[in-house]
Amino acid sequence: MTTATETKQTDRLAVGTPLLEVRDLHVEFRTRDGVAKAVNGVNYSVAAGETLAVLGESGSGKSVTAQTIMGILDMPPGRITQGRILFRGEDMLAMKEEQRRRIRGRKIAMIFQDALSSLNPVLSVGYQLGEMFRVHEGASTTWA
Ligand SMILES: Nc1ncnc2c1ncn2[C@@H]1O[C@H](COP(=O)(O)OP(=O)(O)O)[C@@H](O)[C@H]1O
Ligand SMILES: [Mg+2]
Known part of the structure; x- marks a missing residue:
């Protein structure tokens, strides 16, 4: 390495x-x-x-x-x-x-290599990226 x-x-x-x-x-x-x-x-x-x-x-x-x-x-x-x-x-x-x-x-933060196992196919990518801001920053689920 x-x-x-x-x-x-x-x-x-x-x-x-x-x-x-x-x-x-x-x-x-x-x-x-x-x-x-x-x-x-x-x-x-x-x-x-x-x-x-x-x-x-x-x-x-x-x-x-x-x-x-x-x-x-x-x-x-x-x-x-x-x-x-x-x-x-x-x-x-x-x-x-x-x-x-x-x-x-x-x-x-970590961006995982394998999208198929790290992203959930039944949720949009936007929703899954937003999760970080909802969990850590208390952001709402509404889109501006
Ligand atoms: N859960 C696990 N159980 C046993 N060995 C593991 C596990 N995860 C990784 N390893 C071993 O640790 C070593 C380093 O793996 P890894 O960090 O994934 O390598 P790289 O990301 O550099 O390709 C490898 O020999 C891999 O087989
Ligand atoms: Mg690796």
């Missing part, structure tokens, strides 16, 4: 303010066939105004790292065995679920 970064001006936070830091993250899965070490010591950081691209071959742990950051890793079978995830300097792994929920969706 390797990373590349680009920086742009931001009107919210000073460029370069640390936002997200992944420190020595290790994640494994306990399966019937043994322990699969999916993420082994990943380190990266993203600052305000930065775009970070993570590249790596299939199965190198990109998605599991992202799921761990979002707090949506299936545990079990997943297990975080080592590492820290800092959001604006605070350790997300030590946060209460309530605090994490306030960050997830509002401050950190």
